[in-house]
Structures are given as C-alpha cells and as structure tokens.
Amino acid sequence: MKKLSIIALLMTVIGMLLWQPQLASADELTGHSHEQGLRYLISKNALVKDAKGSYRPDDNVTRGEFASYLTKAMNLEATSDIVFKDVPDTYVHAKDIKLAASAGIITGYGDGLFKPNAAISRQHMAVMLERAIDYLNIPKGTSTITFKDNAAIIKDYRQAVAIGAQLEIIKGSNGYFMPEKNATIGQASSFIVRLMQLAGDPDATAPNGGNSNGGNTNGGDTNTGSPKYAIKEISNGTLVGNQGFSTFEAAEKAVTKNTQVIVQSDKIVKMSSGYAVTNNYVALKSETINDSLAVAANTEMEYLSSDAIQVKVRLAGQVGYLKHADVTLIPFSMSKGRSYYENVNGEIKHTLYDYKTNKYSSSYVFGKAPSFMKQNEKYYSWNGIYFSNGNGSSKGNAYNYYQFLPARAQTQYTAQELDAYIMNKLAEIESTGATLYKDATKKSKLIGLGQTLKDVEAKSQINAMLILALAQHESAYGMSEQAQDLNNLFGLYVYDTNPKNKKFDSIADNINELVDKFLQPNYITPGGSPGKNFANGAVVGSKALGFNVKYASDPFWGAKIAGHYYRAEKALGFKDANNPYTIGLTTTNGLNVRTGATTSNSPLFTYARSGMPVIISSSATNGWYEILSDKLYTGKAFVSKDYVQVINTVK
Known part of the structure; x- marks a missing residue:
C-alpha cells in the first residue's frame, strides 16, 4: 500500500509538471514580441479571435482592421455622413471606419474607395498614425529623422514617417524602415499602444507594474546579490569609486557629499546639482500648466531631483517628470560644454x-x-x-521685443517695403551657392508677397511681419518642396493616401488657411478652440509662454522666428522698434478683459493663466488699461491696471 501511494504521488507530480507547460503555451500571445500591444487591443475590444480561436498576431493587418484598432483605442464617437463605395454597412468594421474617417484619421482614395481588405503598408500606417497624433493633440514639432532606405519612402510620406520615428511610435530595423513592407497585426498593435502611451491612456502603460525605466526598479535584492546601484565621486571631471548597493534607497541614504552621484549601469540617476539633457524627443507633462509639451532631443533642462524611476525637471518654468531613459544627467562639474x-x-x-x-x-x-x-x-x-x-x-x-510682441501688433512697413526686403534676402541666400537656394530670386514662393501679407494683417489683425517670419522659417524662404510644389509655406495637413498633397490654389489661400484654421482659433484667441489647449499667449515666445509652448518641440523656435523679424527690421531701418508698442504681462489667473473700464462691463474674454502678454494701447485711466484684444474684435478692450505689469523689452 505504501509503495502504491508513493507511485500515485509521483504520477500526480509528473502529471502536474507535464500540464503546466501546456497551460502556458495555450495562450499564443505569451512571450510574443508584441505581447503588450496585442493585449492592449484585446482590452479595448479591438482585437478578437477568429473562427479558429486565434488572434493571428503574425498575419498582415488590413486597412480596415487598422482603422478599427485606432477607432477603438482612441474611443472615437463623433460621426458624419462620410461613406466609401466599398464599405457597406454590413462590413464588419464599417462603423469604425466611418468614425475614423469622420475624425480625419483616414481619407480613402480619390475614386471613393477605401479598400478595407487590402494589407496596409508601413508607410501608409505612418501617415494614419500622424493624423491620430494630431487628433489627440500630441505635441510633435518637426523632425529630420531619416532611414537608410529613405529614398524608398514615397516623398510625400517621409515627414509622417519621421514624426512617427521621432516619437518612437514606429521603429525600423538596422536603420531601415522598409516602407512598402506590409505590417503585421502584432506590429500594428505595438504602434498603437505607443501612440496611446503618449496620449496618456493609463491602459497603455507598460506591464510589470508601470515601471518603464529601462529595467530600473526601486528596491529589493537580486537573487544573485549583485549590486544594482553604485555611489561614485566626481574627481577632476570624472567618476571614481564603485561602492555597490542592492537598492536605490540604500544608495541614497549612503550619499554624504555633494560631489557624489548614484549610478546604475554607469548611467547617473541621481546627483546633487546639474542639468538634464533629452536623449530624444519627449512629451513632458507639465504640472505647472497641466498639459503635455513637445520637447526636442538635445534640450537642456534644470535638474530638480530624481528617484529610481523618474527625473523631476523644469523647462522654462514648466515642472514635470521624465523617465531616466529619456534623459542624460550631467553634473555641472562634468559638463564638457553647454549652450x-x-x-x-x-x-x-x-x-x-x-x-x-x-x-x-x-x-x-x-x-x-x-x-x-x-x-x-x-x-x-x-x-x-x-x-x-x-x-x-x-x-x-531680458524680454526680446520681437519674441514677446503680441500678434495683434501691426508692422509699419508697406507692402512695397516688404517686397523689397524679400528680394534682397533672396539674393543674399542665393549668393551662398547652396543647392536649396539656387535661383531663389526667380523661384521663391515669397516673391511679391508684400500685399498679400498686408491684406491679411488688415483683415485678421495679425502682424504681417510675423507671418513673413513664420513663412521664412518654415519654408526655407519659400524654397522647400512643399512650398514649391503645393503652395504650402507651413506644411499644413496630411492625408493617408495623399499626405501633404493638399495643393493650395495660391500662397494667399495657404496663408489664410494658417490664420483662419490654426493661429486665429487655436493660438491667439484666449481659451483656443474647444478641446485644444494651445493658447498660451499671443506671441511666438518660448517654452515659458506663447506659441512655442505647443507649436514646436524646438524650445528655441520662438527665438528663431524673432530672429527673422529682427533681421528684417535691421535691413529696413528699425521702423517698428523705433516706434514700439508698450507690452505688459498679466499677473493673476482668471483675469477678465472687459468691453469697458468698469467691472460692470461685460467680460470680452478671460485669461485663464497669468503671464499673458498684452499690448497696452493707452495710459491708465481710472485704474484701467486699454489694450488690444487677443480675441478678434474691433471695439475697445480694458483690463485692470492692478493685474498688469509693464515690461521693458530689448529692441
């Protein structure tokens, strides 16, 4: 009996050992290279098993499936009467395709077809993703990232691919993007989960308890007892010593000098003082204004503190957190150079x-x-x-006049003077011999633009010189491919089957589109359009305030635009600077701008946050300043003098 019992026990144990691997292998997604994304789509009811009980992770994804994944992940709800000839209401993804089309994520082909069952190429997917990025208001800026096979990417698709790569949503292999290769369901799921991580979807956070710090953890000994952290000391600009600790907390407690740093795998993760530099593009969630800011690679930020998981930084007054993998920490005493x-x-x-x-x-x-x-x-x-x-x-x-001059200002230069400046500038860049600027004086789309700029200024109350500065910066003085081929000075719009190919009938149409669809409703008017938190002051500004907070990831974009304005002024005799506007900054949140100089007058609009630049058009009367309204408005606007600080600008 005893032997039989032992045999029975052994058989049970053997059975359990044999059964466990079968349980683990029963789930085809376990251990899959795209497991996180696939399980994310499943959680959104976007990915379901087929008739054979498989999620088909390695099958090619179709255009209809990818549109459906995006719709469900983004929780799209608003619909319109957009229809495609080949997507009947009975089609399995018909509703999701319609929702994606209504949101502008997809556009279909010129013949009214969508081709939902066609496998989607990686480059078409990149363009859909960029449209989703825009819809979700994820900061993106511009990118110059290229792949070894960049020439194989359809020319008009390259910027979408570059943006996706910059945001680390899409990735290549060994430096190649393989644009015409079809994407698998697994790859599509990874693209989408990365997109939704940037959008802040908590369901898209990395597994393993949300720790995505390249393997960093905040405590616990390893089984081997090997130290995970070390304290090193800065000596003559280098790190010396190697006192090991199994946890970050233990290392932190052992630090006794300002010259000591904590490292993990030779990467500094904590220091007493210094600065942080972004390793790549990041979206910094600013606690200061409760919004995400696009931040380009190579950006210096104030280092405030760090723990095992993240680094607390301040960028132009905006405080937020980044992962250790996103930044390099540099103690001041180890700096080899700074901007x-x-x-x-x-x-x-x-x-x-x-x-x-x-x-x-x-x-x-x-x-x-x-x-x-x-x-x-x-x-x-x-x-x-x-x-x-x-x-x-x-x-x-020091407030640079051109950088912090509100957009409602009017330049004193005439259309003829602007045209003369443009031609002189084009001759200057043409003389450099650069290929891009060959025949600029004959081909640039800026030629003869003076009257158009002055007409827009009169109609829209936006400084003509400011628009010219934007155009010069964004279109390589009117010589970029988009400017030359599409009359598009500002790179407006991207479509999945025709990206950046919205050809404007004229440069005037393109400028009006910029003003009416972007600057006026989103960046200049306080509050911006519903659901778009872009209005941070009607100046080009910096990452502290102005268009630059949300318009571009380059933290110096506003200063560079100001540089174009300054150089034009220098060439034309400083008419604007010699007769300047008086500029003030608001000093309180929730400040009402009124139609009259009393609190009984109706509010015209409200500045939600302090530090907003205003143009003071007359001296204070009865405790009120008359100002130029940031909201398009022909009447007078007033604000209490008690809540505006006049600033001295450098000009």
Missing part, C-alpha cells in the same frame, strides 16, 4: 551645443543684447528671459 548666449557687437547670439557629438553645432542672432550683458562673456538661461553669467555677477531679465 550659451553672448553679446556680439551689441547683438544677442545664441550658440547651441550638440550632446551627441559633444561639439558646438550652430548659432543664431535674434535681437539686440540687453544692457547688462558684457562682451566676451558667456551667459546661460533656462527660459530665454532670465540670464546670468557663470559666476552670477552679471545677470538680469
């Missing part, structure tokens, strides 16, 4: 440092230097407003 400002012959010049090559990469001039800046000294600034030299002996605030 800096200097006074060069009375002008402020900004020189940028490239942390990938550890070299100074480029520079630009964007205005007059403030009076406190001494020549032959380097100045640093976290926000482009407050500057200090290395030892803090020379410092001060």
Whole structure:
C-alpha cells in the first residue's frame, strides 16, 4: 500500500509538471514580441479571435482592421455622413471606419474607395498614425529623422514617417524602415499602444507594474546579490569609486557629499546639482500648466531631483517628470560644454551645443543684447528671459521685443517695403551657392508677397511681419518642396493616401488657411478652440509662454522666428522698434478683459493663466488699461491696471 501511494504521488507530480507547460503555451500571445500591444487591443475590444480561436498576431493587418484598432483605442464617437463605395454597412468594421474617417484619421482614395481588405503598408500606417497624433493633440514639432532606405519612402510620406520615428511610435530595423513592407497585426498593435502611451491612456502603460525605466526598479535584492546601484565621486571631471548597493534607497541614504552621484549601469540617476539633457524627443507633462509639451532631443533642462524611476525637471518654468531613459544627467562639474548666449557687437547670439557629438553645432542672432550683458562673456538661461553669467555677477531679465510682441501688433512697413526686403534676402541666400537656394530670386514662393501679407494683417489683425517670419522659417524662404510644389509655406495637413498633397490654389489661400484654421482659433484667441489647449499667449515666445509652448518641440523656435523679424527690421531701418508698442504681462489667473473700464462691463474674454502678454494701447485711466484684444474684435478692450505689469523689452 505504501509503495502504491508513493507511485500515485509521483504520477500526480509528473502529471502536474507535464500540464503546466501546456497551460502556458495555450495562450499564443505569451512571450510574443508584441505581447503588450496585442493585449492592449484585446482590452479595448479591438482585437478578437477568429473562427479558429486565434488572434493571428503574425498575419498582415488590413486597412480596415487598422482603422478599427485606432477607432477603438482612441474611443472615437463623433460621426458624419462620410461613406466609401466599398464599405457597406454590413462590413464588419464599417462603423469604425466611418468614425475614423469622420475624425480625419483616414481619407480613402480619390475614386471613393477605401479598400478595407487590402494589407496596409508601413508607410501608409505612418501617415494614419500622424493624423491620430494630431487628433489627440500630441505635441510633435518637426523632425529630420531619416532611414537608410529613405529614398524608398514615397516623398510625400517621409515627414509622417519621421514624426512617427521621432516619437518612437514606429521603429525600423538596422536603420531601415522598409516602407512598402506590409505590417503585421502584432506590429500594428505595438504602434498603437505607443501612440496611446503618449496620449496618456493609463491602459497603455507598460506591464510589470508601470515601471518603464529601462529595467530600473526601486528596491529589493537580486537573487544573485549583485549590486544594482553604485555611489561614485566626481574627481577632476570624472567618476571614481564603485561602492555597490542592492537598492536605490540604500544608495541614497549612503550619499554624504555633494560631489557624489548614484549610478546604475554607469548611467547617473541621481546627483546633487546639474542639468538634464533629452536623449530624444519627449512629451513632458507639465504640472505647472497641466498639459503635455513637445520637447526636442538635445534640450537642456534644470535638474530638480530624481528617484529610481523618474527625473523631476523644469523647462522654462514648466515642472514635470521624465523617465531616466529619456534623459542624460550631467553634473555641472562634468559638463564638457553647454549652450550659451553672448553679446556680439551689441547683438544677442545664441550658440547651441550638440550632446551627441559633444561639439558646438550652430548659432543664431535674434535681437539686440540687453544692457547688462558684457562682451566676451558667456551667459546661460533656462527660459530665454532670465540670464546670468557663470559666476552670477552679471545677470538680469531680458524680454526680446520681437519674441514677446503680441500678434495683434501691426508692422509699419508697406507692402512695397516688404517686397523689397524679400528680394534682397533672396539674393543674399542665393549668393551662398547652396543647392536649396539656387535661383531663389526667380523661384521663391515669397516673391511679391508684400500685399498679400498686408491684406491679411488688415483683415485678421495679425502682424504681417510675423507671418513673413513664420513663412521664412518654415519654408526655407519659400524654397522647400512643399512650398514649391503645393503652395504650402507651413506644411499644413496630411492625408493617408495623399499626405501633404493638399495643393493650395495660391500662397494667399495657404496663408489664410494658417490664420483662419490654426493661429486665429487655436493660438491667439484666449481659451483656443474647444478641446485644444494651445493658447498660451499671443506671441511666438518660448517654452515659458506663447506659441512655442505647443507649436514646436524646438524650445528655441520662438527665438528663431524673432530672429527673422529682427533681421528684417535691421535691413529696413528699425521702423517698428523705433516706434514700439508698450507690452505688459498679466499677473493673476482668471483675469477678465472687459468691453469697458468698469467691472460692470461685460467680460470680452478671460485669461485663464497669468503671464499673458498684452499690448497696452493707452495710459491708465481710472485704474484701467486699454489694450488690444487677443480675441478678434474691433471695439475697445480694458483690463485692470492692478493685474498688469509693464515690461521693458530689448529692441
């Protein structure tokens, strides 16, 4: 009996051992390279088993399926009367396709077909994803990322691919994108889960308890007892020593000097002071304004603190958190170089440092230097407003006039003067011999634009010189492919079957579209369009305030636009700067702008946050300033003097 019992027990154990692997292998997604994305789509009821009980992760995904995945992941609800000839109401994904079309994610083909059962190529998928990025208001800026097979990507699709790669939603292999290759359901699921992670969907967070810090954890000994963290000391610009600890907390408690840092796998994860540099494009969720900000790679930010999981940073006053994998921490004493400002012959010049090559990469001039800046000294600034030299002996605030001049200002230059400047500038860039600018004086789409700019200024109350500066910057002085081929100075619109091929009938139509569909409703009018939180001050500005907060990931985009305005002014005699507007900043949240100079007058609009630039059009009367309305409005607007601080601008 005893032997029989032992045999029975052994048989049971053997049976259990044999059964467990069968349980694990019963789920075809376990261990799949795209498991996280696939399970995400399942959680959204976007991915279901076929008749054979399979999720088909390695099958090619169709256009209809991918549209359906996006619809369900984004929870699209608004629908319109858009229909496709080959998508009847009985089609399994008909409703989702219609919702995606209504949201502008898909557009179909010119013959009214959508081809829902056709396998989708990776480049077509990239364009749909960029439209989803725009719909979700995910900051994207612009990108110059290229793949080894970039020439194989349809020319008009390349920017969508670059944006997707910059955001790390889509990835290539060994430097190749393989644009014409069909994507699998598994690959599609990974693209979508990365998209929704950027959108802040909690269901899309990484598995393993939400820790996506490249394997970093915040505690616990490893089974081997190997130290996971080390304390090292900065000595003559290098790290020495290697005191090991099994947890971040233990290492943190052992730090006794400001010269010590905590490292993990030779990467600094905590220091007493220094700065953080983005390794790639990131979306920084600002706690300051409760919004996501696009931040380009190579951006320097103030380091505030860090733990095992994340780094707390401040960018132009915007406080937020980033993963360790997103940034490199650099103690001041180990810095090999930093971006800096200097006074060069009375002008402020900004020189940028490239942390990938550890070299100074480029520079630009964007205005007059403030009076406190001494020549032959380097100045640093976290926000482009407050500057200090290395030892803090020379410092001060400086608001560049062109960078913080509200858009409702009017330039004093005539259409003829603008045209003369444009031709002189085109001759200048043509003379450089650069291929891009060959025959610029004959081919540029900026030629003869003066009257169009002045007409827009009169109709829309937006500074003509500001629009010209934007056009110069975004279209390579009217010589970019989009400008030349599509009359598109600003890269407006992308469609899945015809990306960036919305050809405008004229440059005037393109400018009016920019003004009426983008600047006016979203960036200038306080509050912006419903659901779009883009209005952070009606100036090009910086990451602290203005268009630059949301318009571009480059933190110096606003300063570069200001530089175009400044150089035009310099060439034309500084008419605007010599007769400047008075500019103030609001000092309180929820400030009402009224139609009259009393609290009994109706509010015209409200500034939700403080620090908004305003043009003061008359001196204070009875405690009120008359200002130019940021809302398109022909009447007078007033704001209490108690809540506006006049600033001195450098011009």
